[in-house]
Amino acid sequence: MKKLNLLFVFGLIFFTSFSEVNKNFKPKNVYETYDMIAEVYNTDFSTSANVSVDYNNQAVNLGDNSSYSGYYVDYYSSGSVKAIKNFKNGKLEGDSFFYSSAGTLEKIASYKNGSKTGSETEYYDNGSPKAYREYVNGVQNGLEYNYDDTGLLKTVFTYKYGAKNGEAYKFSDGIVIEKEFYANNKLEGEAQSFYANGKKKSSGTFKNDYRDGKWLWYHPDGELKLEETYVSGKVLGDIKGFFPDGSVERNISLVNGNGDFVQYYDNGIVKAKGQFYDYSATGEWFFYDKNGNLVTVNYF
Helix, strand or coil, rough: CCCEEHHCCCCCCCCHHHHCCCCCCCCCHHHHHHHHHHHHHHHCEEEECCECCCCCCCCCECCCCCCEEEEEEEEECCCCEEEEEEEEECCCEEEEEECCCCCCCCCCCCCCCCCCEEEEECCCCCCCEEEEEECCEEHHHHHHEEECCCCEEEEEEEECCCCCCCEEEECCCCCCCCCCCCCCCCEEEEEEECCCCEEEEEEEEEEEEECCCCEEEECCCCCCEEEEEECCCEEEEEEEEEEECEEEEEEEEEECCCCEEEEEEECCCCCEEEECCCEEEEEEEEEECCCCCEEEEEEE
């Protein structure tokens, strides 16, 4: 038996603020890092021939087993550079560079006393920044910026103590289209989405990563499109849909996921009607044309 999901049918305290999020921020691309990499090759560096680096990134001189300080270059079996690391007293310090087997720069990460501290930037194969993150003592802490391969900003997240904590933004062509809030990696509190013209597309709240309470969706002109009420991620009670002129587009009343569904054309004629059981379509569903003539009956 086929099932038609209900979702398919429908089509605090902030740790940071938007003023702190720089939507124009962009880390260096690969070509802008060449001067940093050139410094390594203009300085004495070591390889596995005279320095040993273990899986914890502890570096020692092979001759006397003393802690190594300086640049270390690691290679793939093909001979291409795998990583350029900087050590101080046997521990990672400053910037390290990581490469793909094809020779493209994949990541630059900063370290202090052996722990990732400062910025980390990942790159696409075309040299454009893919992601920028901030760390303190090996734990992600601060803003994370993510970009598409053309360099446009996609998302910004706020991290604290290694988890998403604070405001999160999604962008399209430089415009904010989603704004949410996280607490310990879970969606919490107010959430909003926007059309490209800046008008609100939806608004509601999350509780413990689930939609909770009243959620509203809007047409591009700002008129109310859909109204739903959620409890722990599940729709409860009346669901009302509207056309831009305010006339009813759909009407559903659910109790524990069960209830009747009626959808209308903009001329007021019934478009479809049926029943839901456990949030899925069940039984006979009737579909009509704009003149009210029965077109088809589907069974679920």
